[in-house]
Every structure is written in C-alpha cells, then in structure tokens.
Amino acid sequence: MNIGEAARLSGLPPKTIRYYEEVGLVKPSRAINGYRNYGDRDVHLLRFLQRSRSLGFTIEEARRLISLYEDEGRRSEDVKSMASSRMAEIDRKIAELQSLKRALADLSERCHGDDGPDCPILEEISGDRTGR
Structure with missing residues (x-):
C-alpha cells in the first residue's frame, strides 16, 4: 500500500510516517519506481508508535518499546x-x-x-x- 493508505490505516499524517522512516523506526519496502510500499506489519508498527507517542514516550523510548515488543525473551520489568x-x-x-x-x-x-x-x-x- 502507498503512504496515503498507510496514513489512513494508522491514523498518522504522511509527514510523520516519513519522519519515522527517516529516523529508522519504520522501513517500508520500495517498489521498482522508488515509491514506498507499506505492508500490514508496517501499519501495525505505525499504530504502535502512534499509541506510544500519545502516552508521552519519546522517539528513543518508542524505539526501545518496539525492541522490547519484538523480543520474545523480554522482561516485563523493563x-x-x-x-x-x-x-x-x-x-x-x-x-x-x-x-x-x-x-x-x-x-x-x-x-x-x-x-x-x-x-x-x-x-x-x-x-x-x-x-x-
């Protein structure tokens, strides 16, 4: 899906999504023409970021939360x-x-x-x- 569709499904503006890509939080694939191609996992990650940011977590804290979320061996105390x-x-x-x-x-x-x-x-x- 394109960035507009990802924005609609995630509730984030395209500008924010581009920023998250710029800082390495999301990494959509690229089509042959160079356009971003967002998948379901990317949209899930964007929603995760939107919710963590709405709770007041910084970008770096959101990055750490993503890391913990993706780590099945995480400790909930962290x-x-x-x-x-x-x-x-x-x-x-x-x-x-x-x-x-x-x-x-x-x-x-x-x-x-x-x-x-x-x-x-x-x-x-x-x-x-x-x-x-």
Whole structure:
C-alpha cells in the first residue's frame, strides 16, 4: 500500500510516517519506481508508535518499546520501568504547571483589570517592580 493508505490505516499524517522512516523506526519496502510500499506489519508498527507517542514516550523510548515488543525473551520489568519513569516525568511536569498556575492566579488577583495602566502581570513579566 502507498503512504496515503498507510496514513489512513494508522491514523498518522504522511509527514510523520516519513519522519519515522527517516529516523529508522519504520522501513517500508520500495517498489521498482522508488515509491514506498507499506505492508500490514508496517501499519501495525505505525499504530504502535502512534499509541506510544500519545502516552508521552519519546522517539528513543518508542524505539526501545518496539525492541522490547519484538523480543520474545523480554522482561516485563523493563517495560514497567519505562512506564514508571514516564509517569515520574509527567508528575514533575504537572507540579511545574501547578506552580505556574498558582503564580498566574496570584498575579491575576493583584491586577485591578480596570482602565488604568498599572498591571502587576506586566510588571512581573518585565521584571520592573516600579511600575515602569
């Protein structure tokens, strides 16, 4: 099948599929005319990549997950360790976002939001505590 059909079946845009090929995650065969020829295994792999990326795994982590998936002698603890590391990173990002939200809430509360020029939000962003 061509890249358009592979894109439709995998739910990924052709540009992403070409990128995955460029970084060596998928290796479709080539027809005599040079066009990519995707098989069922390629589409399965593309779906696997789409799902792993949607769970927040990086390209290199997705590469490792593919390797583990294809290794019948894999240890599930290796996969669980990757998932645990990803969850810890997500927790770190959530804490960072919550801190940002608290800072913005504080600034928003201190801003009068009227037709006057004073704005603690802009003062904080500019680093100017004097009002200009």
